[in-house]
Structures are given as C-alpha cells and as structure tokens.
Amino acid sequence: MDGFIRAGNPNAHPDLAFAAINDAQARPPLTFVDLRPFGPAMVLVRSHDIAEQISKASKLLPYSLPKMPEVYGHMVHVTGKTSVLAAHGEDWKRLRRRFNPGFAHQHLITFLPRILEKSSVFLNHLNTLADTEDPFSLVQLLGNLTFDVISSVVMGVDFGAQNTNQLDDFIRNYRALFHTYTSEQMDLPWFFTPRTEWKRRRLAKRLRNTLRTIVQDAFANRRIGIAESRSVLALSLKDQEHALTRQALDEACDQLSTFLFAGHDTTSIMLSWLFYELSRTPRALQRLRDELDDVFGPDTDPSSVRDKLLSDGGKDLLQQLTYTAATVKEALRLWPPAGTARMVEPGTGFKAQTSTGEYLLDGVCVYNCAIMIQRDPDVYGDTADDFLPERWLGDAAEQIPATAWRAFERGPRNCIGQDLASIESRIVIALVARRFEFVKVREFGHPPNAA
Numbered sequence: 001m002d003g004f005i006r007a008g009n010p011n012a013h014p015d016l017a018f019a020a021i022n023d024a025q026a027r028p029p030l031t032f033v034d035l036r037p038f039g040p041a042m043v044l045v046r047s048h049d050i051a052e053q054i055s056k057a058s059k060l061l062p063y064s065l066p067k068m069p070e071v072y073g074h075m076v077h078v079t080g081k082t083s084v085l086a087a088h089g090e091d092w093k094r095l096r097r098r099f100n101p102g103f104a105h106q107h108l109i110t111f112l113p114r115i116l117e118k119s120s121v122f123l124n125h126l127n128t129l130a131d132t133e134d135p136f137s138l139v140q141l142l143g144n145l146t147f148d149v150i151s152s153v154v155m156g157v158d159f160g161a162q163n164t165n166q167l168d169d170f171i172r173n174y175r176a177l178f179h180t181y182t183s184e185q186m187d188l189p190w191f192f193t194p195r196t197e198w199k200r201r202r203l204a205k206r207l208r209n210t211l212r213t214i215v216q217d218a219f220a221n222r223r224i225g226i227a228e229s230r231s232v233l234a235l236s237l238k239d240q241e242h243a244l245t246r247q248a249l250d251e252a253c254d255q256l257s258t259f260l261f262a263g264h265d266t267t268s269i270m271l272s273w274l275f276y277e278l279s280r281t282p283r284a285l286q287r288l289r290d291e292l293d294d295v296f297g298p299d300t301d302p303s304s305v306r307d308k309l310l311s312d313g314g315k316d317l318l319q320q321l322t323y324t325a326a327t328v329k330e331a332l333r334l335w336p337p338a339g340t341a342r343m344v345e346p347g348t349g350f351k352a353q354t355s356t357g358e359y360l361l362d363g364v365c366v367y368n369c370a371i372m373i374q375r376d377p378d379v380y381g382d383t384a385d386d387f388l389p390e391r392w393l394g395d396a397a398e399q400i401p402a403t404a405w406r407a408f409e410r411g412p413r414n415c416i417g418q419d420l421a422s423i424e425s426r427i428v429i430a431l432v433a434r435r436f437e438f439v440k441v442r443e444f445g446h447p448p449n450a451a
C-alpha cells in the first residue's frame, strides 16, 4: 500500500492507491487489502455486480449489510453516536423513515428561493475574486455555500458560513474540527493520534452545546404553537409530546451533525470537480452553455436566471437541464466523493457470486470503492477515464448497467439527500457556468509544482 501511495500524488485520496493495486493485479473483481494495525483488513470491490450484492436488501439482510464500524466510529465526533449514517437494523429504519418526508422532491423544491439567496452571496465572492484574479480554493468557497444551504434546509438556521468577516463561533469550531479529518492522509485509529483525538473531543463538545440550544429552543417554540415543518430538526422532535428527554435531545443533535456533514462536503466536492472537468473539456462546456441559453435565454446575468427560476414554471426549468444533469452524473462517476464500507459479521454466511465462483466474505470488511467501479473499462470501455457527459444521453445511456453508477450508492442505505444535491447543483451551474471561466492553477495550499 505504502509503495502505491508513494508512486502516486502524495496528497491523493487512498482510493487512488487502491485502484492502482487492483490495476497491478489485472483488475480482479475483489482484492484483499490488509491495513492492520493502521486500519482494518478489508476486501475492495471493483465489480459492480458484487457491489450491488453488498448494498441490496435480501431475505437474510433486509436492510443490507451493516456499516463498517471502524469508518463510522472514526467520524463519530462529526456525526454523533446515533447517526442515521452509521446506525443498524431497526434503529436505522426508524430514523430513515422519520427523515424521508423531509427529502421528498416536492418539499425540497420549496427551498429554491433560499438556495438562490445563498448562491447570490457565493456569486458576489466569485465576482470579487474574478476582479482581483487572485488564486483561490473553489472547494472551500463552495463548501461555505453548501454549508449555508444545508443548515438552512435541516434546521432553518443561518450560521453565515459565507461571511468573510465576523465568523460565527459555530463555523469556526466546525471548520477546525473538519480540518482535523481532511488534513489526515489516512483514517488512523485514535490511539495513533491522541492529541488530535483530544482536539476533536474539545471541538465536538463546543459544537454540541450550540446544537443543544438550537434543539431546546425549537422544542420550546413548538410547544407554544410555532408551525410544524419537515426539517430534520422538526422531524427529530416529532414524537416528543410533553418533555424533551435527554436521549431525544442527544439523538436530535446527532442527526443534525450528520446532515450538516453529509450534506455539504459531498456537494461542494462534486461541483468543484465538475467545474474542473468543464474547464479542460471546452466541447462539453460549450454544449452546457448552449443548453443554458436555450432554457434561460441569452441573458447570462445571474439576476435574469434567478428571475426565471422564481417565476411561475421556474421549477420546471431545472427539469429541462438534461445535458447539465449529464455533466453532473459524469463528474460524480469520475470523482465520487463517497462510497460505502460494510461489515460481514462472522457466521452470516454471506457469499459474493461471481462468474468464476462464489466467495465467502464472513468476518471481513467490504468496501465498494466507487472510483474503481465507476472507471471500470469492462463497463465504460476505452473512455473510462474521460469526461464524456454524452454517455448518459439517449441510447448510449441504455448500454450502461444501472449498477455501474453508484455515486449515491444503491439499496436501502442509498443517499437520502441525492435530490437536494441535484437541485442545488443545477441551480449553481445555471448561475455560474456562463459567467465565469475557471482555470486550475495548483492544489491550494501546495506549491505550484505539486499540482
């Protein structure tokens, strides 16, 4: 593993080293990787057929295989102990059922004005930066925007993540906590990094205090008759009739933390890769711009796009952005921000079926490595590594098995927020893609020759 990491870009995600290991072995459908004592022993999945067996519900496993404890335990300071992301069995089912109504399309689309409002702050930053022509980190800028959107959607709170002066304490602490994760190359167990662990606990405690106050205030307001909503916050309090128990308070805070985390980083990473791919694929950028001209008219001013989206029938305009949606899908294929890692408990009797036989996976962790699966030449041919949105249009799309694109994963544990990500990304692209040219300068925070 170490050799493969050294052979690639030292700042790259470990998934790229996993892919290199798999390639070096002539791309078997499953690869055993033993990271002990730094990480778990696990099986990497390249085959989309097997990935589907891992994620789908079955008679044996009605909610599919449970999540891998090491991965989700490592993130506990960001997600909380009872997070819907990591929960199992009936606990998970109860939480998912509770939050599903908050992520139905008809409800999410009502956030369109709010997303436009937050996006205008983002556009102001881009205008200023374009005037100065100073290099900047697009993923950071987008991360602030997506944080403002998700906090608004899940709890109706504006932390002002996009403010450049006077940062809210919550945002400062959140960024500091998040940085302890993004700055580490590999998810090491806490006993290898005790100082970081201590820092994480300290920051998580401060964040938790703010979230507790938000939940308690929401509960008090609800009791005096403030309107119900379908936010994660409101849905978390649904069964709390008379008193807010400590358990319910903690569980609500865990879910708010989880949604803040899962709902901002992924979308901002996806949009960053998308603008990067468009910047180096002029043909695709032109086709995207042509589509935006067709749908929104020739006036590229964001205020014109905004007015059209806010007009009667504005919501339907987003549905007409088929090429735009294909660029998003293609960016997520090449650069999936997340995957799923599962645990096969010993004695489960779980076997992966392949064309060459079956493999008993009992007692191992299994990782559906999305970047390997979604760049598989057996499915995507010679253009597997190319940015080609056209593959998702018309007859060409019919040739690709649905199981070979799993950016939001599949099965019962698929992404609950995928529709929000889709709405949000189309809005941002519609506002930005005709107004700005992006040029990759270097990896932010690294010298130019590290790019």
Ligand code: HEM
Pocket (backbone or CB within 6 Å): 067, 084, 085, 086, 096, 258, 259, 262, 263, 264, 266, 267, 270, 332, 336, 337, 338, 339, 340, 341, 406, 407, 408, 409, 412, 413, 414, 415, 416, 417, 418, 420, 421
């Ligand atoms: C491009 C954007 C996004 C991508 C690529 C993405 C991807 C994923 C993936 C791969 C999973 C499965 C994770 C696992 O098995 O451990 C997942 C789960 C989840 N995502 Fe997303 N996500 C995105 C946006 C969002 C948004 C906007 C939200 C919040 C509204 C969200 C909330 C969640 C939650 C709560 C889960 C856990 C669902 C469950 O286990 O029932 N995600 N996402």
